[in-house]
Amino acid sequence: MEKNKILIIDDDKLITWSLSRDLTSMGYKVETVSNGKSGIKQYARNTPDLVLLDLKLPDIDGLQVLKAILAENAEQIIIMMTAYATVQTAVEAIKIGAADFIKKPFTCDELKLNIDKVLKTQELSQKVSTLNKQLKSRFGIDQIIGKSPQMQQVINLVDKVAHSDAETILITGESGTGKDIVAKAIHYESPRMDYPFMAVNCGALPDTLLESELFGYEMGAFTDAKGRKQGIFELANRGSILLDEIGDASPSFQVKLLRFIEEKQFKRVGGTKDISVDIRVIAATNKDLKKLVKEELFREDLYYRLNIIPIELPPLFQREQDIELLVLHFVEHFNKKFKKSLHKISKAAMKKLCSYRWPGNIRELRNVIERVIILETGDTILPEHLPAEVLYYNGLSDEAGSLTFSAEGTPLDEVERSLVIKALANTNQNQSHAAKLLNISRHALRYKMKKYNLLN
Ligand SMILES: Nc1ncnc2c1ncn2[C@@H]1O[C@H](COP(=O)(O)OP(=O)(O)OP(=O)(O)O)[C@@H](O)[C@H]1O
Ligand SMILES: [Mg+2]
Structure with a gap:
């Protein structure tokens, strides 16, 4: 030294x-x-x-x-x-x-x-x-981009919640709206940042595996348990845990989770001793939990326990002001990453980007910009550089939303036709996804498309 x-x-x-x-x-x-x-x-x-x-x-x-x-x-x-x-x-x-x-x-x-x-x-x-400074600049609140009133509200809330004593937070929003980065910002802005942030996907693992991942296990708890293993709840003590895709948690796992959240105590699989931990639980889902509760697929008590501080991320198309900001952000980011110089973007291209429906939200926007920066040369992003779904998007998706009932009544066929168009537009004309949205078979969708003259 x-x-x-x-x-x-x-x-x-x-x-x-x-x-x-x-x-x-x-x-x-x-x-x-x-x-x-x-x-x-x-x-x-x-x-x-x-x-x-x-x-x-x-x-x-x-x-x-x-x-x-x-x-x-x-x-x-x-x-x-x-x-x-x-x-x-x-x-x-x-x-x-x-x-x-x-x-x-x-x-x-x-x-x-x-x-x-x-x-x-x-x-x-x-x-x-x-x-800590590096972590904050990578995962902190400044990473959440958005000037729309909705996002400003989210950012304020994240800031408040991070510094509060809140033990459970629920983040909801469509896929790609930023649930992960919000969860990380809550952790890295909080005094818990000196301790681990861990994430687990509740829908991706079978129950037994999920339980042993989270709760750990004692030697001999099951055939493969050759020794004692600490689970994520223990490892992340004093930190935060992101329970991702909470809407996909099985009923039996929901029971165990509820007990954990209420008591902040658990037993390792095969263990008898109660272990207490201090953990902030951040749950996230792209499902409508309220609806799942109604359908009896999600426990009502767990829902209320989680929903103490809800943070709702609006879909990107509802915050048009943010699209331009995000485009500019990702353009800079990927230019730097791939050492390119497409720093300019034509007005027409920006207009296309801002009027697209973005069903995959910010993730989709990020991917589109990444692809353009990798593939194109020159210094300006032009409309023809954009993928077909963005370039040819016709905005018909709002047709159903703009329907009004007239004094003479609205023919049901008209509503149905609009809904079919909307479902197709929302899914980039992907027929099986659109059929899912409408909760009908693909065959039935094809039939309706034919009936309403939508098969070009
Ligand atoms: N407000 C934002 N500012 C900057 N980047 C964002 C913002 N929201 C999302 N992103 C970026 O978009 C991508 C998707 O976000 P994220 O993974 O947080 O979405 P998600 O809601 O967790 O999606 P999923 O439901 O599929 O898990 C990430 O690369 C993330 O960094
Ligand atoms: Mg996520």
Whole structure:
């Protein structure tokens, strides 16, 4: 490590002389002053890496000097020295912000140990704070882009919730609307950021596997359990967990989850001991949980337990103001990533992007921009660079929404035709997806398309 500048503030000439000799011979740059006031002055003039400060000085009290220096630089490392060490003054100095305390008389080796220790601690805490800053800039609230009132509301809420004591948060929104980045922002903006953020997909694993992933297991809990394993709930203690696709959780898993959320306690699979943890549960889903509750596919009690702080992410097409901002953001991002220079975007291309329905929301928008930047050359993004579904989108999807009932009545056929058109537009003309949206078979959809003259 590169040697540091040390300022010694002590009126004992013999000590300052021998200390500065020893420390200089170890390679430190040493300055000495013999009273508190000149210590403060000297500190301001030539900020050292470390201050060795005597508690008892001829002019002002060492604790006052300590406060004055910390007022200038709260991060300054100061080691207090005194011949009159009492536990009380030591505790007070540490409380005020001294890094350590050493009792006179001390040997040079003892002092060196203290210095090494505090410098090491400082180095580590600097590393941690740099890492934290990096994490925040990657996953923090600034990553959520959006100036629409809806997104501003979401961003405010994320900020509030992150710093609150809220233990459960429910994020809902269509696929690709940003549930993941919102969950991460809640974690990385919160004091929990020093502890893990872990995510688990409740719909992707069979129940038994999901349980052993989350709760861990004891040796012999099942045939393959060769030893004890901690689950995610234990590993993420004091941090946050994202329970993704919560709407897909099985009924039996829902029961276990409810117990966990209510008691913050669980047993490892095959275990008898209750384990308590402090975890913030962030649940996310693209399903309509209320509807699932009505259909008895989701437990009502769990729904209410989760829905204490709901954060709803609106589909992208409902926040047109954000589309342009996101386009510009991703254009810059991918230009940088792929070392391209398509920084400009024609008005016509932007218009196409802003009027498209974006069924896959921000994920789809991101992918479209990524593809354009990879494939195209030159400096401007033009309409013809855009994929067909964006380029030829005709906006018919809103036809059903704009239907009005007239005094003579509205023919049902007209409504049905509009709904078929809407379903097809929302799914990029994908017939099987459109059929799913309408809850009819693909065959039935084809029949209706023929009936309404929609098969070109
Ligand atoms: N507001 C936003 N600002 C910037 N990027 C965003 C925003 N919302 C989403 N994204 C980006 O869009 C992509 C999809 O977002 P994310 O994975 O968070 O969606 P999701 O709602 O979790 O989707 P799914 O339901 O499929 O899991 C990610 O690359 C994410 O970084
Ligand atoms: Mg997600």
